[in-house]
Amino acid sequence: MMEKFYFEEPSMSRKEEALAYIDEFFEYSSEINGVGGLHRYLADYEGWLKKLEEDYTRVPSEEKVPARTYFLIRESDSRIVGMINIRLALNENLKKFGGHIGYSIRPTERGKGYNKINLYLGLKICKEYGIDTVLMDADKDNLASWRTMEALGGINVREFFDNENAHCVVKDYEINVEESISNNADIYEPMVQENVLGRT
Numbered sequence: 065m066m067e068k069f070y071f072e073e074p075s076m077s078r079k080e081e082a083l084a085y086i087d088e089f090f091e092y093s094s095e096i097n098g099v100g101g102l103h104r105y106l107a108d109y110e111g112w113l114k115k116l117e118e119d120y121t122r123v124p125s126e127e128k129v130p131a132r133t134y135f136l137i138r139e140s141d142s143r144i145v146g147m148i149n150i151r152l153a154l155n156e157n158l159k160k161f162g163g164h165i166g167y168s169i170r171p172t173e174r175g176k177g178y179n180k181i182n183l184y185l186g187l188k189i190c191k192e193y194g195i196d197t198v199l200m201d202a203d204k205d206n207l208a209s210w211r212t213m214e215a216l217g218g219i220n221v222r223e224f225f226d227n228e229n230a231h232c233v234v235k236d237y238e239i240n241v242e243e244s245i246s247n248n249a250d251i252y253e254p255m256v257q258e259n260v261l262g263r264t
Contacts, residue, residue, distance in 0.1 A: 069181050070257035071134035071148070071189070074100075074116060078135060078144065079109045085144050088170050098149045098166035100133030124153040132189060136169075136182045139257045145173045146182045152193050161229050163199035163236075164190065167209075179212045184252040187216065190241050197238055204233040213237045217244040 074082060086103050089096045096103050100119065105112035122130040129151050136146035148167040151158060158164075165186050169179045190198055200218065202209035210218070218237035226234040 066254055068139040068255055068257040069145075069178070069185070070137050070139060071185050072137050074113060074133060074135060076110070076113065081144050082135070083109065085147070085170055088172060089168075092171035094171050096168065098168045099147045100131065100149045102147075124155060126155045126157065129153045129155055129158065134185075134189075136178065136185070137257075138178075145170060145178050148182055148186045150186055150189055152195070154199065159199065161201065161226065161234075163201055164195065165198060165200050174208070179208065180215055181252055181255050183212055183216050184245070184248055185256065187239065187241050187244050191245060196241055198241055200237045200239065201234050202237075204235050210235050210237065213239065217247060 072078070082102060083106060086096065086099065086106065088094075089103070100112070100116060102112055105115070116133050119128075119131045119133065122128055124130060130153055132150045132152065134148050134150075135144045136148065137143065138145045146167065146169040148165065151162075151164050154164065165183070167179060167182050167186065169182065187198065200213055202213065204210070204223065210220075214220070214237075216239060218239045220235055221238050222236040224234060224236075226232065
């Protein structure tokens with residue numbers, strides 16, 4: 065039976081699971097991405113939820129931009145298997161580094177193609193907010209990440225040595241949102257749990 069997935073907005077009911085999600089990254093010494101800063105709020109989950117509320121309605125500036133953060137939930141066991149942080153506007157810094165989307169899959173759930181459904185659902189959110197072209201980047205040695213972007217139609221527009229943030233070679237991608245959703249709907253729509261996407 066095909067697994068189904070949906071996005072869920074973080075809430076108090078997921079506190080223990082969310083903290084366990086981050087713990088897994090520490091346990092596997094894995095880089096943490098796309099979690100909306102949760103790893104900086106491990107002792108203040110309620111404060112993190114408050115921060116997310118502020119993120120949703122933020123006025124774009126050179127310091128901060130409005131963003132949405134979601135858990136990627138596997139319907140069969142209601143487990144958090146991934147997270148995504150979607151910036152709804154870009155400042156000059158995000159245009160150069162980071163782009164619209166940061167995402168992650170928990171270490172014990174990798175290698176199953178879950179990040180593709182994560183990105184597909186993320187692009188649907190972008191479409192809801194009128195974002196036509198998504199900018200993303202990944203370290204060149206993060207094969208899984210940039211291959212996910214390419215699988216969803218990402219075009220590699222630049223490759224450069226980032227000596228400001230990542231201190232390694234970074235690959236920049238652009239994804240045509242409408243085109244990607246249309247071209248991949250046959251593959252990923254059967255994996256979307258209906259009527260749950262973006263629920264509040």
